[in-house]
Amino acid sequence: MVRSGEKMRLGAFLSVPGHHVASWxxxxxxxxxxxxxxxxxxxxxxxxxGKFDMVFFADILAAAAKNxxxxxxxxxxxxxxxxLLPAMAxxxxxxxLAATVSTTYNEPYHVARKFSTLDHISKGRxxxxxxxxxxxxxxxxxxxxxxxxxxxxxxxxxxFVDVVTGLWDSWEDDALVMDKESGIFAEKxxxxxxxxxxxxxxxxxPLNVARPPQGHPVVVQAGSSEDGKELAARxxxxxxxxxxxxxEAKGFYDDLKGRLKQYGRSPESLKIMPGVFPIIxxxxxxxxxxxxxxxxxxxxAAGVGLLSRMIGVDLSKYPLDEPLPELPSEDAIxxxxxxxxxxxxxxxxxxxxxRQLYQRIAGARGHREILGTPTQIADQLEAWFHAGAxxxxxxxxxxxxxxxxxxxxxxxxxLQNRGLFRTDYExxxxxxxxGLSRSPNQFAKDSSHVI
Amino acid sequence: MVRSGEKMRLGAFLSVPGHHVASWxxxxxxxxxxxxxxxxxxxxxxxxxGKFDMVFFADILAAAAKNxxxxxxxxxxxxxxxxLLPAMAxxxxxxxLAATVSTTYNEPYHVARKFSTLDHISKGRxxxxxxxxxxxxxxxxxxxxxxxxxxxxxxxxxxFVDVVTGLWDSWEDDALVMDKESGIFAEKxxxxxxxxxxxxxxxxxPLNVARPPQGHPVVVQAGSSEDGKELAARxxxxxxxxxxxxxEAKGFYDDLKGRLKQYGRSPESLKIMPGVFPIIxxxxxxxxxxxxxxxxxxxxAAGVGLLSRMIGVDLSKYPLDEPLPELPSEDAIxxxxxxxxxxxxxxxxxxxxxRQLYQRIAGARGHREILGTPTQIADQLEAWFHAGAxxxxxxxxxxxxxxxxxxxxxxxxxLQNRGLFRTDYExxxxxxxxGLSRSPNQFAKDSSHVI
Numbered sequence: 001m002v003r004s005g006e007k008m009r010l011g012a013f014l015s016v017p018g019h020h021v022a023s024w025x026x027x028x029x030x031x032x033x034x035x036x037x038x039x040x041x042x043x044x045x046x047x048x049x050g051k052f053d054m055v056f057f058a059d060i061l062a063a064a065a066k067n068x069x070x071x072x073x074x075x076x077x078x079x080x081x082x083x084l085l086p087a088m089a090x091x092x093x094x095x096x097l098a099a100t101v102s103t104t105y106n107e108p109y110h111v112a113r114k115f116s117t118l119d120h121i122s123k124g125r126x127x128x129x130x131x132x133x134x135x136x137x138x139x140x141x142x143x144x145x146x147x148x149x150x151x152x153x154x155x156x157x158x159x160f161v162d163v164v165t166g167l168w169d170s171w172e173d174d175a176l177v178m179d180k181e182s183g184i185f186a187e188k189x190x191x192x193x194x195x196x197x198x199x200x201x202x203x204x205x206p207l208n209v210a211r212p213p214q215g216h217p218v219v220v221q222a223g224s225s226e227d228g229k230e231l232a233a234r235x236x237x238x239x240x241x242x243x244x245x246x247x248e249a250k251g252f253y254d255d256l257k258g259r260l261k262q263y264g265r266s267p268e269s270l271k272i273m274p275g276v277f278p279i280i281x282x283x284x285x286x287x288x289x290x291x292x293x294x295x296x297x298x299x300x301a302a303g304v305g306l307l308s309r310m311i312g313v314d315l316s317k318y319p320l321d322e323p324l325p326e327l328p329s330e331d332a333i334x335x336x337x338x339x340x341x342x343x344x345x346x347x348x349x350x351x352x353x354x355r356q357l358y359q360r361i362a363g364a365r366g367h368r369e370i371l372g373t374p375t376q377i378a379d380q381l382e383a384w385f386h387a388g389a390x391x392x393x394x395x396x397x398x399x400x401x402x403x404x405x406x407x408x409x410x411x412x413x414x415l416q417n418r419g420l421f422r423t424d425y426e427x428x429x430x431x432x433x434x435g436l437s438r439s440p441n442q443f444a445k446d447s448s449h450v451i
Numbered sequence: 452m453v454r455s456g457e458k459m460r461l462g463a464f465l466s467v468p469g470h471h472v473a474s475w476x477x478x479x480x481x482x483x484x485x486x487x488x489x490x491x492x493x494x495x496x497x498x499x500x501g502k503f504d505m506v507f508f509a510d511i512l513a514a515a516a517k518n519x520x521x522x523x524x525x526x527x528x529x530x531x532x533x534x535l536l537p538a539m540a541x542x543x544x545x546x547x548l549a550a551t552v553s554t555t556y557n558e559p560y561h562v563a564r565k566f567s568t569l570d571h572i573s574k575g576r577x578x579x580x581x582x583x584x585x586x587x588x589x590x591x592x593x594x595x596x597x598x599x600x601x602x603x604x605x606x607x608x609x610x611f612v613d614v615v616t617g618l619w620d621s622w623e624d625d626a627l628v629m630d631k632e633s634g635i636f637a638e639k640x641x642x643x644x645x646x647x648x649x650x651x652x653x654x655x656x657p658l659n660v661a662r663p664p665q666g667h668p669v670v671v672q673a674g675s676s677e678d679g680k681e682l683a684a685r686x687x688x689x690x691x692x693x694x695x696x697x698x699e700a701k702g703f704y705d706d707l708k709g710r711l712k713q714y715g716r717s718p719e720s721l722k723i724m725p726g727v728f729p730i731i732x733x734x735x736x737x738x739x740x741x742x743x744x745x746x747x748x749x750x751x752a753a754g755v756g757l758l759s760r761m762i763g764v765d766l767s768k769y770p771l772d773e774p775l776p777e778l779p780s781e782d783a784i785x786x787x788x789x790x791x792x793x794x795x796x797x798x799x800x801x802x803x804x805x806r807q808l809y810q811r812i813a814g815a816r817g818h819r820e821i822l823g824t825p826t827q828i829a830d831q832l833e834a835w836f837h838a839g840a841x842x843x844x845x846x847x848x849x850x851x852x853x854x855x856x857x858x859x860x861x862x863x864x865x866l867q868n869r870g871l872f873r874t875d876y877e878x879x880x881x882x883x884x885x886g887l888s889r890s891p892n893q894f895a896k897d898s899s900h901v902i
């Protein structure tokens with residue numbers, strides 16, 4: 001695969017104080033600032049200094065309620081991303097701002113409005129990571145007895161994204177005239193009532209916010225089930241994903257890109273960015289020491305708790321130093337299907353015990369862990385990029401802000417020297433920086449507004 | 452009523468580019484910056500320079516869809532307040548940040564989490580204006596055929612606020628230990644599962660955000676129906692309200708304060724702040740000219756449209772220069788009952804035609820309009836304050852930012868000279884500045900955390 005002149009996309013995946021389950025115990029982690037916005041502001045500014053395309057927050061709509069190990073030993077408090085991002089927008093100028101919002105426990109009118117407002121506030125830097133939620137605990141916080149079944153969640157998500165994009169098109173780009181003299185505020189022919197009626201939603205519209213600067217804020221997705229891939233091929237601009245090997249990643253990449261044509265889309269219109277958990281040392285030995293320190297900081301009860309949650313099966317009764325017990329097939333798991341299989345396959349392939357498996361996923365949580373010097377890390381990113389397994393990467397620092405700072409100061413210059421990454425932002429909006437075209441308005445008659 | 456040493460509370464009620472229906476046409480209104488966050492930031496900083504207790508956004512979850520006059524001549528786009536406020540928090544230090552969020556079209560888990568996050572980000576400056584929504588159009592944007600009936604809305608609101616405050620108490624103030632050495636992140640005895648089961652909601656909890664700095668963010672309400680007054684007496688910290696005459700305002704004030712005792716609350720624990728629409732001139736003649744200019748800028752179709760919406764009856768077919776036709780009784784109106792009666796009574800009392808009535812409410816929308824020199828305006832505020840008809844006021848400038856700047860530069864110094872308003876913030880949190888105590892945690896056993 002030739003990528004002459006093409007640059008890698010980079011996301012800074014934020015999980016404060018770090019992506020590793022024990023990162024909050026790591027000496028350099030700013031754990032004491034966990035509730036202080038100054039830390040989040042500083043992190044956003046470090047990522048912007050590094051010319052990252054975007055910062056990104058995952059999200060879960062629940063705290064551990066019953067699992068003692070998780071409550072006692074793990075970080076169990078996280079700010080609402082859609083409340084954090086506007087404040088980070090006010091403290092930055094160029095970097096994209098991506099937040100996870102679930103289609104299962106939200107209403108599309110709110111979601112369309114919040115991302116439109118964020119896009120205006122940030123002058124075109126908003127991105128919505130659409131998830132359908134995989135955590136059954138969330139249902140209990142939203143007056144539901146059960147988590148919606150996988151197939152229904154995706155059906156709802158498909159309608160949800162159609163309503164949201166339809167609402168973003170309520171106003172044509174030039175609908176607001178605001179002519180004080182004539183008293184014409186808006187041209188009524190350029191305001192469109194959606195009148196959506198589906199199985200899950202009936203939404204009249206129009207949205208009460210003018211069209212977002214990007215047309216549509218960037219839509220990110222991360223599902224890698226069949227339903228997830230089809231939804232992404234039809235509606236996503238960016239896909240985050242988790243793969244351990246180049247072969248798997250390349251297979252997913254080709255599969256997903258191959259699905260775009262049926263929706264009239266070019267391969268370039270969707271960017272695929274696997275997650276990467278980098279442990280950076282000035283020497284390989286130093287990187288290994290950091291990894292060892294993080295591993296040793298994991299309380300075993302917390303490690304087993306994390307693994308149980310991720311694999312969808314309670315493993316707390318099994319011996320730590322034996323292989324995984326016989327587990328149900330992916331079909332029996334409601335939510336996080338691909339994560340379940342990934343972990344099972346990893347344990348089998350490498351013959352890992354439960355302890356080894358939780359140590360392995362305690363940082364990257366199924367994403368690829370790469371360890372070494374800045375050169376070694378750049379080599380690995382370059383290999384996947386040039387093999388056509390990734391358009392870029394979602395970087396998951398083990399601890400904040402130091403882990404992100406190391407990446408910005410040590411790895412990014414190496415990528416820039418190789419011509420693999422920008423030395424300055426190409427544009428002002430996230431779409432411009434990602435190399436994505438501005439979204440046309442589905443209701444506009446005048447094609448000059450369709451860029 | 453003696454208020455020796457007690458200060459007036461002031462809110463800056465933000466409606467950009469102004470509170471008057473024609474304010475966007477006013478020469479000094481920053482209409483061209485309507486979609487630019489820099490304007491909102493500047494407004495927040497002006498209000499903070501004036502030592503306002505808080506800035507406040509109303510909200511409606513719908514745009515005009517079918518009313519041509521409204522679409523053509525009125526401002527029909529407004530940012531989501533909960534996306535604006537975090538960005539304004541990042542640009543200010545002391546001022547409170549209040550946003551309207553409807554209990555009819557939201558889920559309490561989201562609302563608890565967003566206000567808790569805003570409270571953390573702003574270090575204790577968040578306030579939630581709880582409304583039940585009075586605009587039927589909102590229902591159609593949330594997959595509903597009808598707007599929920601008034602009584603059910605208030606029943607739902609009562610449960611909603613109990614769930615939200617219960618979720619805010621999920622964590623005790625000192626639950627997070629975050630001891631890197633021992634590996635104890637949190638004390639599990641200090642995390643509480645809500646397990647709320649009501650008619651409208653079943654919410655397990657706990658909230659996944661540590662306890663807000665204020666304990667509970669400030670709860671604001673504005674309902675003045677019987678249901679609204681009872682809910683406020685039980686759960687509100689601040690009540691916004693709209694009255695034309697001192698007698699009405701005083702009656703409401705005494706009524707509401709009188710209801711507090713049955714809930715074990717003191718009169719000081721609830722602050723009542725009527726809205727005031729000030730037109731300020733260096734001379735009375737100048738103020739009158741401003742008012743006249745605003746009136747003349749109202750397109751008649753827009754004036755009738757606004758009045759129809761506020762009174763809950765379509766008036767577009769009636770002659771402009773005749774009195775109101777016979778209207779249904781308040782009981783037949785679902786939503787905005789008290790506003791409906793207020794307008795009907797105003798028209799009757801003063802013998803106003805439809806045109807005169809819409810001109811009257813085109814600015815203040817049923818709130819009290821005061822016009823004059825800074826001294827005259829201060830006199831009127833002082834009169835209500837000293838008569839015990841108000842603990843303070845929610846100031847509604849006719850246009851932004853100039854109308855707010857005039858209030859800050861001309862009226863506030865006059866109030867300060869009279870000893871009626873602070874010359875600097877008393878505390879760091881909104882509760883401290885409003886003179887409200889920090890909320891105790893309903894689940895905490897150790898009373899030392901109850902301040």
